[in-house]
Amino acid sequence: MEDKYGRNVEEKWQKWWADNGTYKFQDADLIKPVYSIDTPPPFTSGDLHMGHVLSYSYFDFAARYKRMRGFNVYYPQGWDCQGFPTEVKVEQKYGRKPPEEFRKLCQEWTVACIDKMKSQMIQMGFSPDWRYEYRTMSPEYHKKVQYSLLKMHEKELVFRGKHPVFWCTKCMSALAKSDTEEAPRQSTLNHLIFTSAKGDVIIATSRPELLHACVAVLFHPEDKRYAKFANEAVTTPLGKQVKMIPDRDVDPTFGTGALMVCTFGDKMDVVWMYRYNLPIIEAFTQDGKVINGPEYLNGLKAEDAKKKIIETLQAEGKVVKIEPLSQVVKVHDRCKRPVELMLSSQWFCKIKGKSDEIIAGAKAMRWVPDFAISHLIDWATTVEWDWVISRQRVFGTPLPFRHCPQCNKDYPADYSELPFNPAVAQEKKCPDCNEILVPEKSTCDCWVDSSITPLVIAGWPDDEERFKRLYPVSLRPQGVEIVRTWAFYTIYRSLALTGKPPFKELLLNGNVLAPDGKKMSKSLGNIIAPDQLIEKYYTDSVRQWAALSGAMAKDRPFSYQDLTYSKSFLNKLWNASKFIGTAITGYVPDESHKAGLELPDKWILSRLQSLTTQVTEDFENYEFHHATKAIHQFFWNELCDYYLEYVKYRIYRDDVPKESALAARYTLHMALLASIKLLAPVMPHATEEIYSIFAESVGDGSRRSIHHAAWPVADAKMSDAAAEKKLVLINEVVSQVRQFKSANKLALNAELASLAITAPEDISEGKAALAACTGAKAVSFAQGDLSVKIKN
């Protein structure tokens, strides 16, 4: 055992574990039960953040615990490579490039990011089997994603259709919702006159320039003002007839309580369009100019069109009033221009109508904590339309389809063509018209990639043997905030592709907030970098912090206090272990040594049994916080603070009976060995090093890792309620003596003339320990309520 604990110790074992394949999944072992983990592939930003540290620590604890419980742990690690942020960074660095070249640059960039993050993971002592690393940008991964899409296409769950998407008319690009932000602006609410046989209807709109795309007028079903118009036709100021439809989502208090649905002014229009199967009118071109409108509007930009149409309608007497309106609009986060909804040809995955089976699948799995499933149920029950899976991006998985421009039909790629890449795909012709088919250039939404991770890690679809062994996976750990995406899509796709729910258990973690309770963000400058913490506090402290944070599906502020404490405990563990290590040097444990067990020995061994039971139960429930706390309490406040003081004389002095000396060593051996095993999942480095104290009892000299040692099992025979009861009294006596010395400004090792103890139980068995621990030259006992008379 090294003299001092530090980064050198941690690095030494990290290397040793890698060299010895400590965390390898035992492919050939078909007997051990398998425990598989579908770990989150982090987005390859290049940096592990505190949220990663927390959540990855969490399931690393689970993996290590299960390994010690005799499971064959399958713990792969993947990388979610493809995404807009990478494209942005690569473009910033290299400028715009042709697609294939750009994709290569993105890949190189990503590889560098992965290298960095991987080394951070190793520093954190995470224990995946790196042989099973996967990258969503690799050809093999693309192949599996595309295979999954072809399969779902065969089941008609994947299809192409026209769908409104967020669109930036300045950048001429489709946007994901995450590319948008909100901006307040001053606008106007315009009250326009619609006419009908039953009278006029005044509707209020902030976007009169969309009037030509008006396809319906809606009002609230209980709004008496409009009840008589239900399902009647009204005429827009442009002379078009549309229907009046009652709808529960209309706010009768806003404007006039009647609104026009335009395809598309905002997202709600899209909802209504689907709800009532309304026609779609393209209102703008891709560069934001009016189309399909009245002559005087066509070709104008939205802002100009708005002015123009208001002027015109006012002149025609069709405007009742114009009032100011402050509103919040979605803008493109990069150019700050308002975003439009544009009809566009996209690929979809059928989701609508699938809620019941997804919820049923979710309910078939254990959610920890259980309330987290509500996030999924809420989401599943409010799905309004199908999942748009295509993105007009470069760095992504290509959709494996071709399109006939003539017949307007889609053709899936052949399985033999996978991985399909439109840039190099062979030319194919339309079976109907012989026209050359156009390979799809869009790429997949990144959730398409990541929603098959439990399948991919289990060898799907080629390796049936492995798949049977590894699927469904035992554990899916993930953040609550992506239940609606990662968990939702994964459950759905896994069910669709295999008919079976993908996990047995889900473990949900929350996020790490900055010490001020706010979200960590670059703009607030409150980010805490894990690397610096490791440098200063060491990995095993950071891991303890993660355990103590206990953020089960809840957000927790980062706390330096917990980290400081964790480091203190690490130090305590280290020093106590050094002491015990010296005490038991050359000691070979033997059951016969139990014959000499004394009262304090029986006590601490009894406490150890209940601790073992408690900690085991906590680990089963992923209550790492509780488990860690319990071990700390035992080790520090019972073993170190009392027990070690009771036995020291049996270690140091030569005049103690041999039986007593052996029993003390037996107890120390047992207590330390069990303690470090219980701590091993959380503090893998320190416990591994301390484990070397026990090297000789391991046998042949070839070093075995503590992480393959058997998890302790409580032994009921070692439980001793009587001893525990007596030690409560003895500890109390010691405490009183310590108070006496403190009050009298005596050194704690000062000798005392005598102790006269009155206790409700016969605790005279502890006389020697008491005398040694308190420095009392004489100790006497009497029966009665607890009291201590001290003479110095």
Added chain:
RNA sequence: GGGCCUGUAGUGGAAUGGUUAACACGUCUGCCUUACACGCAGAAGACUCGGAGUUCGAUCCUCCGCGGGCCCACCA
């Protein structure tokens, strides 16, 4: 607007339908006692957000209010 979570000493946070509500950091007082000063022994510090209810009894259960967090929807 909807959903979920949450409100406990200066700070971070346990726990419990019932005696003095953990523990840690910080603070204060002693002590460098042959594992550890990243330590040891003590001490101070909490009307457990406010209100109502259930109960013999609530910090814990219910409701209302106020506050915080996260997610989602919407702003015609």
